Amino acid sequence: xxxxxxxxxxxxxxxxxxxxxxxxxxxxxxxxxxxxxxxxxxxxxxxxxxxxxxxxxxxxxxxxxxxxxxxxxxxxxxxxxxxxxxxxxxxxxxxxxxxxxxxxxxxxxxxxxxxxxxxxxxxxxxxxxxxxxxxxxxxxxxxxxxxxxxxxxxxxxxxxxxxxxxxxxxxxxxxxxxxxxxxxxxxxxxxxxxxxxxxxxxxxxxxxxxxxxxxxxxxxxxxxxxxxxxxxxxxxxxxxxxxxxxxxxxxxxxxxxxxxxxxxxxxxxxxxxxxxxxxxxxxxxxxxxxxxxxxxx
Amino acid sequence: xxxxxxxxxxxxxxxxxxxxxxxxxxxxxxxxxxxxxxxxxxxxxxxxxxxxxxxxxxxxxxxxxxxxxxxxxxxxxxxxxxxxxxxxxxxxxxxxxxxxxxxxxxxxxxxxxxxxxxxxxxxxxxxxxxxxxx
Numbered sequence: 001x002x003x004x005x006x007x008x009x010x011x012x013x014x015x016x017x018x019x020x021x022x023x024x025x026x027x028x029x030x031x032x033x034x035x036x037x038x039x040x041x042x043x044x045x046x047x048x049x050x051x052x053x054x055x056x057x058x059x060x061x062x063x064x065x066x067x068x069x070x071x072x073x074x075x076x077x078x079x080x081x082x083x084x085x086x087x088x089x090x091x092x093x094x095x096x097x098x099x100x101x102x103x104x105x106x107x108x109x110x111x112x113x114x115x116x117x118x119x120x121x122x123x124x125x126x127x128x129x130x131x132x133x134x135x136x137x138x139x140x141x142x143x144x145x146x147x148x149x150x151x152x153x154x155x156x157x158x159x160x161x162x163x164x165x166x167x168x169x170x171x172x173x174x175x176x177x178x179x180x181x182x183x184x185x186x187x188x189x190x191x192x193x194x195x196x197x198x199x200x201x202x203x204x205x206x207x208x209x210x211x212x213x214x215x216x217x218x219x220x221x222x223x224x225x226x227x228x229x230x231x232x233x234x235x236x237x238x239x240x241x242x243x244x245x246x247x248x249x250x251x252x253x254x255x256x257x258x259x260x261x262x263x264x265x266x267x268x269x270x271x272x273x274x275x276x277x278x279x280x281x282x283x284x285x286x287x288x289x290x291x292x293x294x295x296x297x
Numbered sequence: 298x299x300x301x302x303x304x305x306x307x308x309x310x311x312x313x314x315x316x317x318x319x320x321x322x323x324x325x326x327x328x329x330x331x332x333x334x335x336x337x338x339x340x341x342x343x344x345x346x347x348x349x350x351x352x353x354x355x356x357x358x359x360x361x362x363x364x365x366x367x368x369x370x371x372x373x374x375x376x377x378x379x380x381x382x383x384x385x386x387x388x389x390x391x392x393x394x395x396x397x398x399x400x401x402x403x404x405x406x407x408x409x410x411x412x413x414x415x416x417x418x419x420x421x422x423x424x425x426x427x428x429x430x431x
């Protein structure tokens with residue numbers, strides 16, 4: 001089985017375990033083993049935007065250095081925020097020689113020197129690289145009848161230097177979901193922010209964003225939202241209860257990771273789809289669409 | 298007609314914003330695309346394009362009096378759509394940094410209930426601290 005270096009990040013190991021379990025299982029079916037880094041730390045979550053803040057570039061760069069140290073030249077992430085932070089820190093090292101030297105100087109005790117020579121990719125890019133034909137061959141349960149809103153969020157698309165697809169009209173997510181037989185709906189909020197880190201300080205912003213995004217997905221005919229970012233997942237899934245509290249009559253919608261959808265279509269069991277870890281269970285809608293013929297309950 | 302002398306209206310903090318963001322505030326021509334796309338605009342006391350205009354006029358204090366930079370979600374719609382290539386999100390971060398570096402945090406952990414903290418993903422906590430505290 002082909003191995004690829006894998007950077008999980010903190011949230012994958014805590015509130016997004018269903019993302020990881022399903023992704024590992026899906027990739028295994030495709031002949032790829034996620035080789036988790038032996039040493040990794042938090043990437044810092046958000047990419048530092050001020051020119052003098054070099055200190056916060058150390059965490060992502062050091063994680064990339066670990067990839068090189070373990071003999072890797074490419075690293076894959078699942079979490080969109082980790083992807084964005086690692087990707088941009090890497091570009092900084094590649095493009096800004098002065099800052100690169102400063103960063104290296106901070107890490108002078110590291111045995112390996114890092115020059116931006118590890119390629120950072122997201123799981124969706126890895127799936128594209130594996131080949132859609134190969135994925136299609138693994139589909140054991142066609143998800144036809146299920147209408148899916150593919151929610152990109154921000155971090156897979158912006159800014160342009162980190163975009164995994166066209167920045168305004170992306171289609172990689174729909175392409176992957178359509179392989180399962182599910183139908184993706186076109187919905188205008190697919191790449192608009194969920195409110196991100198404002199959840200704690202300004203929950204009112206997130207309530208409005210979540211309401212707008214889910215109502216839009218519903219109006220476009222979607223049964224379910226599929227996404228890739230654990231923070232989007234928290235805002236769009238866990239925070240629906242706050243939207244209900246504020247807006248009487250608001251109707252929620254299940255939100256799952258795309259790897260869970262693939263695991264379902266690959267015919268994998270409940271210990272791989274892990275729908276039990278979703279705050280809003282997708283089981284009812286999947287049952288209604290006749291998609292739980294195996295043990296995916 | 299009264300002439301505006303750019304050297305007279307330029308201030309120390311405005312120069313700091315330029316240093317921190319590495320952006321040319323003067324290239325903004327007020328098309329408004331940043332504000333049109335901004336998901337936080339309804340929650341901001343100033344629109345992003347107004348922030349740029351006030352910066353050009355050296356009125357940094359006027360911006361810092363408002364909640365604008367702290368209502369930003371760093372979604373980068375403004376930066377990616379700006380026809381002049383201004384990284385507006387970096388300017389917002391620079392404005393936040395000016396406030397935060399004066400030891401004025403916008404967020405206190407003790408205001409958050411333990412229930413909410415327990416369900417919060419680590420990326421949310423780290424992101425909040427990184428963006429809203431010094």
